[in-house]
Amino acid sequence: MTAIDDSPARDPDALRADMVRALRDQDGINSEPVAAAFATVPRHRFAPDAPVEVAYDLHRTVPVKKDENGLELSVMSAAHLQAVMLEQAGIEPGMKVLEIGSGGVNAAYLQELVGKQGEVTTVDIDRDVIDQARRCLDDAGYPQVRTVLADGESGVPGGAPYDRIMVTAAAWDIPPSWIRGLTAAGRLVVPLTLCGTTRSIAFDRDPDGDGLVSRSYSLARFVPMQGEGAAEERKAMLREGVALQTDEVRVPLNGQALNRALDTPRLERWSGAAYDLPDELELYLTLNLSSPARLHASNDVVECGVVEASALFGVPALVSEDSIAYRTRRENEDTGGFESGVIAHGPGAEALADEYVALLRRWAHDHRHRGAATFRYLPGPAPTPLPQNAVLRRHGIVTATWH
Ligand SMILES: C[S@@+](CC[C@H](N)C(=O)[O-])C[C@H]1O[C@@H](n2cnc3c(N)ncnc32)[C@H](O)[C@@H]1O
Numbered sequence: 001m002t003a004i005d006d007s008p009a010r011d012p013d014a015l016r017a018d019m020v021r022a023l024r025d026q027d028g029i030n031s032e033p034v035a036a037a038f039a040t041v042p043r044h045r046f047a048p049d050a051p052v053e054v055a056y057d058l059h060r061t062v063p064v065k066k067d068e069n070g071l072e073l074s075v076m077s078a079a080h081l082q083a084v085m086l087e088q089a090g091i092e093p094g095m096k097v098l099e100i101g102s103g104g105v106n107a108a109y110l111q112e113l114v115g116k117q118g119e120v121t122t123v124d125i126d127r128d129v130i131d132q133a134r135r136c137l138d139d140a141g142y143p144q145v146r147t148v149l150a151d152g153e154s155g156v157p158g159g160a161p162y163d164r165i166m167v168t169a170a171a172w173d174i175p176p177s178w179i180r181g182l183t184a185a186g187r188l189v190v191p192l193t194l195c196g197t198t199r200s201i202a203f204d205r206d207p208d209g210d211g212l213v214s215r216s217y218s219l220a221r222f223v224p225m226q227g228e229g230a231a232e233e234r235k236a237m238l239r240e241g242v243a244l245q246t247d248e249v250r251v252p253l254n255g256q257a258l259n260r261a262l263d264t265p266r267l268e269r270w271s272g273a274a275y276d277l278p279d280e281l282e283l284y285l286t287l288n289l290s291s292p293a294r295l296h297a298s299n300d301v302v303e304c305g306v307v308e309a310s311a312l313f314g315v316p317a318l319v320s321e322d323s324i325a326y327r328t329r330r331e332n333e334d335t336g337g338f339e340s341g342v343i344a345h346g347p348g349a350e351a352l353a354d355e356y357v358a359l360l361r362r363w364a365h366d367h368r369h370r371g372a373a374t375f376r377y378l379p380g381p382a383p384t385p386l387p388q389n390a391v392l393r394r395h396g397i398v399t400a401t402w403h
Helices: 012-025 032-040 079-089 105-114 127-140 176-180 255-262 278-288 299-303 349-367
Strands: 062-066 072-076 096-100 119-124 146-149 162-167 182-194 197-205 212-219 234-239 242-246 267-274 292-297 315-319 324-331 338-345 373-379 396-402
Touching (some): 012 032, 012 079, 032 079, 032 105, 079 105, 079 162, 079 182, 079 197, 079 212, 096 105, 105 127, 176 182, 176 373, 197 278, 197 373, 234 255, 242 315, 255 324, 267 349, 278 292, 278 315, 278 349, 278 396, 315 349, 324 349, 338 349
Parallel strands (some): 096 162, 119 146
Antiparallel strands (some): 062 072, 182 197, 197 212, 234 242, 267 338, 292 315, 373 396
């Protein structure tokens, strides 16, 4: 029998004060204006159907809308992620800001940050979401925020140029309207998905060209962008519980041959290098493997020993027509905790393992720290030949350099 929780709901003001303290402690909030915005906005009023403790939980999202298969189309983002992105955005009083992907609460934070002289527009592709955002904003005392129903792919040209554009759905590309819609000193904060893994990247205009250059990035998870800008992803089911995904057109995804490869004996290679900062390493691998995909395995498959546990939440894989290699780890005191390694299968296992292990070593030796990457987005037709390891998108290319 489930125990009934009859403890009284906690006071929202007290929960909000606790949330702000915890966001400071956990490096979500680093500035006084963002702290003041989070201390002011009555967050629970934007999640009227959720328990108040959930609305003020740092790391929990609140469901807003799902599709017929139960996939989340809209959520109220977790407070920690919102704080990190608002810090990345560096919003100042008087600014004009566009939020793409609505819900209400983040727009209310934005309004607090831009103050009376600033302007906030929030756009959503979903009528139910934007209607609820409108109701909540009015109810919470933010009638001045402009709500727009539209596909954010085209921006909201009526209000452009914006000092800041903040995207709150996982984007696969950066459409021209977002770059055009920024002021000369404007900044775009966007959760960009690269081969199945998403980073919230703060981009400024690149002084060396007509593109964008990153100033910070942070691991993020978002519902996918819908509409014209939706991701172009390819997936292959190798067998029950084992899937590969990639958004790179040049990567071969031969599901049958790779499934056969999994039945061949595994080749295990150890790098002798430390495994830590997993999100930074994963990003480096995703952008530097010559033929990257993401390998996912279910619990059952991992328990049977077919695939390592590193694939439970997705792991960067290197694939060829008939072979596959992916990262693993083991405890090793000499490397300080864990050592990284590679599992490879198939006729080309040796070559794939060599390439993979070389990257694990290079990262550990040269780039093993936070913030090692600088991203660039170059709009327009892709240059030929394509720069090494550039990620090809519909409207431009993404490149990364490592320091
Ligand atoms: C994570 S929710 C936004 C959370 C919100 N910013 C908040 O205050 O918590 C992502 C939203 O993006 C919207 N969305 C997805 N694709 C879109 C598009 N192409 N244009 C505008 N909105 C889009 C979804 O409908 C969803 O409501």
